[in-house]
Amino acid sequence: MAVKEYAGKMIELDADGNLANLNEWNEDVAKAVAVEEGIEALTERHWAVINYMRKEFSEKGDAPSIRKMTKESGVDTKELYALFPKGPAKKAARIAGLPKPKGCI
């Protein structure tokens, strides 16, 4: 398993490059991962998505699909892609410290 430094902390990553341990996550780690994903600054709207995803994950045990995110997070599809270009579900999950959504089969 790979280990990488984020926000001054050595963090273990899984095979997809997502955090291996949910509890190693904090807001500074999120910011550092975001930069790596090409997002320089996390805005309030980014945080709305990230917090929604963390809540969903703690309740359901899986990161939500894009469809579920747009239905429930209060952020529509267009904005979601503007916030997390290319792959919102995958990218936001990684920044939120969650494993890659299982929905991708």
Next chain:
Amino acid sequence: MKKLIILGAGTAGTMMLNKLHPVLNKDEWQITIVDQHETHYYQPGFLFIPFGIYTCKDVIKPKRDFFPSGTNVIKSEIEKIEPKENRVILKSGQVLGYDYLIIATGSKIDPTETEGMKDGLWHKNVFDFYTVEGACALANFFKHWEGGKLVINISEMPIKCPVAPLEFAFLADWYFTDRGIRDKVDIHFVTPLPGAFTKPRASDILGDFLSKKNIHLTSDFNIARVDNDNKKIISWDEQKVKFDVLVTIPTNKGDEVIARSGMGDELNFIPTDKHTLMAEGYNNIFVIGDATNLPSSKAGSVAHFQADILFENFMDVIEGLEPRAKFDGHANCFIESGFGKGILIDFNYDTEPLPGKFPLPGVGPFSLLEETKMNHYGKIMFRWMYWNFLLKGVELPIEANMSMAGKRF
């Protein structure tokens, strides 16, 4: 009298009926199957229609040919399932009570999910091949087409038969080569996935096939709308791809009855235990085939493997036992690669497609993740097996759970 209702007489529902009918005592059980349609479609055959390999006649038979005699068959739309009351309401208002329910209501395309898709160009320059109407309209279009830019686009995952769009691209390459106009046809494969397929090793190998066949791949493209005036598909992040003909795989959804019954997720797929195949939260409802939300492929082979597991678990549950058989996500797909060849993949929840021989280790006759003529014959033979064995619930010489024997890793 105990009552079993099967909702849906497609591949999965018909298989379950044929497996359970002979073993459930007729003095104790009444089996009812409900479906609104009279025609059974051999859906894997839709792929071949646009290229004139199959005609519509090759893919249809009456559903009643596959029902065992003495089955109570109801041809009706289903209004609602009321799982807490153990009953099903039909369109007519008729109420059917049950002791056990098997839901096999499948999935279908919904082009209205994407802005502009089912608009002016629908079935003129924009086609699907997941319906018999779409496949036949496309066959007519291709017959007279003299070339241009052919774009194949997957709207979003999950889709029924995730390899079908790739097969379509491979067959198009073959078809236009045969017609002598391949140099005039520019084939683009545009997908929301990060590569050619869902599983990494197969994705690399299949991606190589695409480039060898001069098919362009655009990945990470999530379609937002179809621009009918300028013949373009546009992604949520404003990437644009021009087309002369668009072959779309629209959003796939479970049946609306699942939404009306409050039993589905955001795409009307039913939360199902991935091992026991029981509907989450109910101890007398099973779900099979495309109707489930399982992270396995939506395909006939998968429904077939699930049917073996569901059968065992059903027999346990009616005896008051815990369901013991566990579905492992097994899928087995013949991928037509054109020019009379095919590729075979075999995988499950945990093991991605690997190279090797199948089903007999070291012998075959089929080769995994390799392009061979024998794999193509397997696919062609399968239609006969489907009508004569699979739907009738006859055992096939392939285990329900995936085997590692014969695979190289």
